Structure formats: structure tokens, C-alpha cells
Amino acid sequence: MPTVSHVMQVVEAQLRSGVLKCLAGGCGGTFSPWWYGVERPVVGLGGAAELVRPRRAICGSCGVTRVLLPDVMLRRRQYRVEVIGAALLLAAGGMAWTRVAAEIGVPFETVRGWLRRFTRRADLVRSWLLGLLDALVDDPWLPAGQAGPAGALGVLAGLHAQMPARWPLVAGLSPWQLAARLSRAGLLAPAWPPPVINASAPVT
Numbered sequence: 514m515p516t517v518s519h520v521m522q523v524v525e526a527q528l529r530s531g532v533l534k535c536l537a538g539g540c541g542g543t544f545s546p547w548w549y550g551v552e553r554p555v556v557g558l559g560g561a562a563e564l565v566r567p568r569r570a571i572c573g574s575c576g577v578t579r580v581l582l583p584d585v586m587l588r589r590r591q592y593r594v595e596v597i598g599a600a601l602l603l604a605a606g607g608m609a610w611t612r613v614a615a616e617i618g619v620p621f622e623t624v625r626g627w628l629r630r631f632t633r634r635a636d637l638v639r640s641w642l643l644g645l646l647d648a649l650v651d652d653p654w655l656p657a658g659q660a661g662p663a664g665a666l667g668v669l670a671g672l673h674a675q676m677p678a679r680w681p682l683v684a685g686l687s688p689w690q691l692a693a694r695l696s697r698a699g700l701l702a703p704a705w706p707p708p709v710i711n712a713s714a715p716v717t
């Protein structure tokens with residue numbers, strides 16, 4: 514699993530080469546480096562924490578600034594997306610949340626917060642992922658329809674399996690990193706849905 518600081522270097526390189534575009538109201542301007550966000554610890558599987566200072570970028574056209582989270586992080590979450598994903602998957606498989614918490618070594622309240630948020634929006638996430646599958650994959654196969662968290666995670670797995678054929682850039686990402694990237698780190702953010710994806714450049 515790549516360290517967060519390695520992923521940050523990738524973000525930095527993308528930022529400096531001008532491939533990151535502004536999404537504000539179809540602006541399309543180019544982002545450049547603009548100071549940093551607040552430094553914070555990010556905890557991985559097994560409990561090891563890494564200190565991360567996310568990059569802040571400014572749009573050359575409209576002047577909006579944005580904190581660029583690497584795709585191993587979700588907004589407002591202290592744990593790597595793989596840890597959160599492991600919890601969602603275990604719970605979707607029917608494990609009680611107290612046991613999920615013990616299994617992945619994360620405090621109960623934290624796990625309960627993730628699961629509540631995800632369960633409440635699971636059907637919306639599923640429709641959102643189905644829309645992306647349609648927009649980003651040629652002749653997609655659809656996973657068997659299922660409601661709730663398991664259904665949403667099934668579509669995520671389908672997208673993860675099929676998307677690299679047309680978008681090789683995502684081939685090295687885990688399903689959770691893909692979810693983080695496509696939702697602009699907003700999979701568990703208070704507001705849903707995340708900003709609209711530009712279907713001609715969904716992964717920059």
C-alpha cells in the first residue's frame with residue numbers, strides 16, 4: 514500500500530504540470546500550488562499514523578482555492594479510505610458493528626459514524642455509481658441488483674473491474690481509492706451527491 518506522502522507527491526506533480534482543472538461551475542481553469550491545508554494525522558490499517566499536510570491549490574481563472582486530498586483520504590476522516598472501506602465491507606457482509614470495530618482496531622463510535630452515514634445514503638451511492646458505470650465504461654455489465662450497502666459496494670466492484678479498460682490511469686487504484694477519487698473525497702462527507710464528474714476527464 515503506498516504511503517500517503519508518496520501519493521501526495523503524485524498530486525504535487527499533477528498540480529505542477531497543470532493537469533488539475535477547476536470544477537467550479539464549469540470554469541475549467543488550471544490549478545496552481547497555493548500554500549497548504551492543515552496538517553493532520555491519517556491512520557492506516559494496523560493503526561500506523563502518518564502526518565499529512567495536504568496541498569492547497571488556486572484556480573488561475575476564477576481564483577477559487579481548494580484543498581487537494583490524495584485519493585487515500587476522505588474529507589473530515591482521520592482514517593485512510595482502505596480502513597473505512599474494510600469496515601463498510603465487513604458490515605455489508607452482515608457483521609455487527611461492534612465486531613467490525615474490534616476486527617479493524619478502530620473505536621466503536623468512529624465505526625458507527627461511518628456505517629450510519631454510508632447506510633443512510635447507500636441507495637443514492639448505488640445510483641450514482643450506476644450513472645458513472647454508464648458514462649465511463651463501454652458496454653458495461655451490471656452487477657445483480659441489490660439494495661442497501663451491499664448493492665452499492667457491488668456496483669463499486671463492477672466499476673473498479675471495468676473502468677481501467679478505458680481509463681488506464683485508475684488501474685493501480687484500490688476500489689476504495691477509486692471511490693475516493695470519483696467522489697472528490699466526499700464518499701462520507703455531510704453533503705451528497707459529490708460535485709459532478711467531467712466524463713471526458715474523470716480521473717484527473
Ligand SMILES: [Zn+2]
Pocket residue numbers: 535536537540541542572573574575576577
Ligand atoms: Zn476556476
